[in-house]
Amino acid sequence: xxxxxxxxxxxxxxxxxxxxxxxxxxxxxxxxxxxxxxxxxxxxxxxxxxxxxxxxxxxxxxxxxxxxxxxxxxxxxxxxxxxxxxxxxxxxxxxxxxxxxxxxxxxxxxxxxxxxxxxxxxxxxxxxxxxxxxxxxxxxxxxxxxxxxxxxxxxxxxxxxxxxxxxxxxxxxxxxxxxxxxxxxxxxxxxxxxxxxxxxxxxxxxxxxxxxxxxxxxxxxxxxxxxxxxxxxxxxxxxxxxxxxxxxxxxxxxxxxxxxxxxxxxxxxxxxxxxxxxxxxxxxxxxxxxxxxxxxxxxxxxxxxxxxxxxxxxxxxxxxxxxxxxxxxxxxxxxxxxxxxxxxxxxxxxxxxxxxxxxxxxxxxxxxxxxxxxxxxxxxxxxxxxxxxxxxxxxxx
Amino acid sequence: xxxxxxxxxxxxxxxxxxxxxxxxxxxxxxxxxxxxxxxxxxxxxxxxxxxxxxxxxxxxxxxxxxxxxxxxxxxxxxxxxxxxxxxxxxxxxxxxxxxxxxxxxxxxxxxxxxxxxxxxxxxxxxxxxxxxxxxxxxxxxxxxxxxxxxxxxxxxxxxxxxxxxxxxxxxxxxxxxxxxxxxxxxxxxxxxxxxxxxxxxxxxxxxxxxxxxxxxxxxxxxxxxxxxxxxxxxxxxxxxxxxxxxxxxxxxxxxxxxxxxxxxxxxxxxxxxxxxxxxxxxxxxxxxxxxxxxxxxxxxxxxxxxxxxxxxxxxxxxxxxxxxxxxxxxxxxxxxxxxxxxxxxxxxxxxxxxxxxxxxxxxxxxxxxxxxxxxxxxxxxxxxxxxxxxxxxxxxx
Numbered sequence: 001x002x003x004x005x006x007x008x009x010x011x012x013x014x015x016x017x018x019x020x021x022x023x024x025x026x027x028x029x030x031x032x033x034x035x036x037x038x039x040x041x042x043x044x045x046x047x048x049x050x051x052x053x054x055x056x057x058x059x060x061x062x063x064x065x066x067x068x069x070x071x072x073x074x075x076x077x078x079x080x081x082x083x084x085x086x087x088x089x090x091x092x093x094x095x096x097x098x099x100x101x102x103x104x105x106x107x108x109x110x111x112x113x114x115x116x117x118x119x120x121x122x123x124x125x126x127x128x129x130x131x132x133x134x135x136x137x138x139x140x141x142x143x144x145x146x147x148x149x150x151x152x153x154x155x156x157x158x159x160x161x162x163x164x165x166x167x168x169x170x171x172x173x174x175x176x177x178x179x180x181x182x183x184x185x186x187x188x189x190x191x192x193x194x195x196x197x198x199x200x201x202x203x204x205x206x207x208x209x210x211x212x213x214x215x216x217x218x219x220x221x222x223x224x225x226x227x228x229x230x231x232x233x234x235x236x237x238x239x240x241x242x243x244x245x246x247x248x249x250x251x252x253x254x255x256x257x258x259x260x261x262x263x264x265x266x267x268x269x270x271x272x273x274x275x276x277x278x279x280x281x282x283x284x285x286x287x288x289x290x291x292x293x294x295x296x297x298x299x300x301x302x303x304x305x306x307x308x309x310x311x312x313x314x315x316x317x318x319x320x321x322x323x324x325x326x327x328x329x330x331x332x333x334x335x336x337x338x339x340x341x342x343x344x345x346x347x348x349x350x351x352x353x354x355x356x357x358x359x360x361x362x363x364x365x366x367x368x369x370x371x372x373x374x375x376x377x378x379x380x381x382x383x384x385x386x387x388x389x390x391x392x393x394x395x396x397x
Numbered sequence: 398x399x400x401x402x403x404x405x406x407x408x409x410x411x412x413x414x415x416x417x418x419x420x421x422x423x424x425x426x427x428x429x430x431x432x433x434x435x436x437x438x439x440x441x442x443x444x445x446x447x448x449x450x451x452x453x454x455x456x457x458x459x460x461x462x463x464x465x466x467x468x469x470x471x472x473x474x475x476x477x478x479x480x481x482x483x484x485x486x487x488x489x490x491x492x493x494x495x496x497x498x499x500x501x502x503x504x505x506x507x508x509x510x511x512x513x514x515x516x517x518x519x520x521x522x523x524x525x526x527x528x529x530x531x532x533x534x535x536x537x538x539x540x541x542x543x544x545x546x547x548x549x550x551x552x553x554x555x556x557x558x559x560x561x562x563x564x565x566x567x568x569x570x571x572x573x574x575x576x577x578x579x580x581x582x583x584x585x586x587x588x589x590x591x592x593x594x595x596x597x598x599x600x601x602x603x604x605x606x607x608x609x610x611x612x613x614x615x616x617x618x619x620x621x622x623x624x625x626x627x628x629x630x631x632x633x634x635x636x637x638x639x640x641x642x643x644x645x646x647x648x649x650x651x652x653x654x655x656x657x658x659x660x661x662x663x664x665x666x667x668x669x670x671x672x673x674x675x676x677x678x679x680x681x682x683x684x685x686x687x688x689x690x691x692x693x694x695x696x697x698x699x700x701x702x703x704x705x706x707x708x709x710x711x712x713x714x715x716x717x718x719x720x721x722x723x724x725x726x727x728x729x730x731x732x733x734x735x736x737x738x739x740x741x742x743x744x745x746x747x748x749x750x751x752x753x754x755x756x757x758x759x760x761x762x763x764x765x766x767x768x769x770x771x772x773x774x775x776x777x778x779x780x781x782x783x784x785x786x787x788x789x790x791x792x793x794x
Binding site for chain 2: 028029032048049074075078079094095096097129132135136144152153154155156157160180181183186187194195196197198199200202203204205209210217223294321322323345346350352359361362363364365369370371373396397
């Protein structure tokens with residue numbers, strides 16, 4: 001069987017994208033980790049008027065004058081004294097508006113107050129402690145781009161500009177279906193030593209949640225053609241993406257590949273792990289048939305499913321970085337390989353990729369992805385890498 | 398006013414930690430981003446018996462023999478044929494047990510099947526495609542340490558070893574209370590130009606959620622001493638940590654510092670932003686009184702609150718890394734400074750910290766923390782940095 005290059009399979013996937021024109025409104029207090037569906041543009045300058053950035057006395061700057069008469073006080077949220085004359089000052093608090101013709105704030109620490117006068121003990125420069133109009137942003141500025149993943153500071157910004165109910169992309173519904181007659185579900189006892197516990201379904205569901213999707217874990221299906229077919233067709237009624245694990249390799253019981261047949265857009269790729277991956281498209285829905293070994297399935301989820309999901313969200317984050325490899329690496333296959341590694345930044349700011357603690361063996365080793373592992377990318381044409389080589393790394397989630 | 402060094406304030410906080418001996422059980426399907434409260438140890442070798450890592454024919458390796466008689470088939474989950482003789486083979490599928498005295502799997506692609514015989518067309522080495530006993534982990538191995546943040550692959554591992562209901566640390570309840578008479582809540586109209594919209598409460602609450610806490614946003618309180626006092630004391634009835642913003646600097650309306658007085662363990666620090674920070678401890682509860690400016694408050698949350706919360710979770714992640722600075726930086730204060738920057742890894746694997754697009758100005762600029770910003774750390778004793786210097790970076794969340 002000839003396997004297609006990874007880049008070529010990605011091109012096929014990218015040529016089969018749909019426009020995810022599904023937007024919902026959510027309160028910003030429910031928007032953490034969602035993806036913005038619109039650009040957010042500043043409707044006005046912020047701050048709109050000049051404000052004090054400390055507690056002190058607002059003055060019209062005059063380098064020769066040391067004494068100012070206190071006209072009054074503008075506590076935060078009030079604006080009684082809107083202007084002042086030369087040699088006058090107004091007590092002004094952090095965040096309060098500056099009188100319109102004042103240009104400098106003398107902090108309380110720098111003055112001595114006697115009755116209704118201040119004496120400046122320590123000079124400041126003109127403009128000190130004044131937030132200029134538009135210091136944070138100016139009217140018309142694009143503050144957040146469509147496709148931005150909303151984190152804490154984006155929520156702060158949305159609150160500041162008065163956006164309460166915002167447009168985000170609807171979460172794709174992703175069904176996760178593990179297949180295999182040897183697979184037992186969470187909490188089910190193993191009846192013989194040939195049975196194993198399913199880990200794929202919970203792992204993939206967690207990954208999809210972390211990628212911003214709604215994950216639905218389906219019942220595990222046995223290797224019976226009609227059962228598998230029914231479960232697949234049924235899931236397409238209520239999900240946007242179906243991810244199956246198992247049943248795609250060369251065995252007599254690998255039915256999934258047959259069922260997808262006429263709808264298959266990608267049928268295998270020259271990669272390790274995961275060369276038996278199948279991707280099918282049914283109208284606006286996608287099926288990713290991933291291998292049964294959990295390491296393979298989790299890596300495939302990043303190599304393919306993330307590409308689709310991030311296209312839905314208009315997200316543009318690059319997950320590849322370069323790093324310096326700390327060990328030799330010998331290729332195990334003639335394919336493009338993805339091998340688990342740990343990343344660390346050294347004292348010179350260099351990202352170091354390390355293979356220690358990553359067990360050599362099959363694609364079944366779940367624990368190789370623990371502790372925020374990443375993937376060492378080894379191109380098809382290379383035999384491996386030497387310690388000290390600059391290598392490409394693909395970040396997991 | 399003399400300000401204490403950051404390191405010294407951290408020492409005080411660390412001397413005032415409590416033991417967070419609060420553990421709950423959660424299903425692994427609800428455990429994403431929680432922190433493990435126990436070590437997870439392998440109770441048995443995995444795999445327990447040798448298994449096939451591909452679809453093929455199990456044999457006793459013999460470099461001279463090309464033909465084997467097919468004894469039968471062991472589909473995944475069944476184990477009818479437990480042993481074989483020389484020159485016999487058993488059809489064996491990915492994930493199936495290997496017959497006990499077989500040592501090699503010949504993949505289906507490598508053989509020609511005629512009636513009940515296979516002929517090996519392409520040789521494999523002894524041991525090929527067999528998962529050895531304990532390949533993933535051995536009995537007694539520590540698989541996950543107490544304090545591990547649970548992500549997708551940790552969930553996969555827990556499922557694999559049959560842990561369904563696991564011990565995680567209880568989420569601390571964190572109340573967030575913005576104070577200030579000029580502050581209006583989400584959706585409230587501004588009545589005059591001296592009023593501003595609160596962003597701190599939603600930002601800090603989001604940060605605490607991202608740090609693994611349960612966040613409760615309290616009503617905004619006005620700058621009235623009795624109101625503030627009552628709100629603080631009331632919140633301590635139902636939270637473990639109270640974070641207030643505003644009301645801590647030198648102004649006439651800054652009551653929070655007075656209220657905390659006798660319980661204060663940290664009273665200011667020689668840092669920019671945030672020198673007016675106050676931390677108080679009431680028995681097993683903590684109050685962090687942060688500055689009112691949102692950039693300051695968010696940075697303080699990382700500098701202090703995260704230290705406390707991660708001690709509760711026994712988390713050991715280091716948030717400091719080194720990087721190469723791409724711009725000159727001039728200190729703005731005589732203090733230890735934390736200034737927003739962007740991080741990028743270049744083609745040689747070097748982490749580059751960049752200050753472009755980060756607006757110069759007061760600590761009010763929320764948007765400086767957007768797009769996954771980090772903090773450039775500039776020690777007290779330096780005047781600044783030159784382009785190309787190796788600098789310390791503190792990661793936000």
